[in-house]
Amino acid sequence: MSVDRVEEAESVGVSEAGVTAAAAAVTYYPIAPGVRLNVRSGPGTGYSVVRVLAEGSKVPIYCQTPGTTVAGPYGTSNIWDNIASGEYVSDSYVHTGSDGYVASRCS
Numbered sequence: 001m002s003v004d005r006v007e008e009a010e011s012v013g014v015s016e017a018g019v020t021a022a023a024a025a026v027t028y029y030p031i032a033p034g035v036r037l038n039v040r041s042g043p044g045t046g047y048s049v050v051r052v053l054a055e056g057s058k059v060p061i062y063c064q065t066p067g068t069t070v071a072g073p074y075g076t077s078n079i080w081d082n083i084a085s086g087e088y089v090s091d092s093y094v095h096t097g098s099d100g101y102v103a104s105r106c107s
Contacts, residue, residue, distance in 0.1 A: 028058040029094050032073035043067025043080030043088045043106075050087055059083040059094060063106035075099060082106050
């Protein structure tokens with residue numbers, strides 16, 4: 001079991017408040033079914049958990065960056081998805097339909 005899957009935690013959904021017109025074009029991707037996913041402050045399991053996504057959540061991917069390798073329902077990957085300012089989730093828990101990058105690299 002991955003360290004990014006949690007059995008009990010406070011669930012917080014993804015807020016869409018304050019989305020700009022440019023950000024509105026971003027695609028939302030579903031997280032793995034039955035998973036409450038840790039959102040971390042950086043691209044790795046060594047970063048602190050800032051919130052937990054509820055089961056059935058969808059996330060935007062603004063950019064992607066390499067980080068800690070994580071095994072999850074969608075394979076093993078070192079790709080981390082930036083879903084908000086200072087918020088990252090392991091791509092191995094996000095159904096993007098690809099084993100590679102689907103967004104630009106974070107700068």
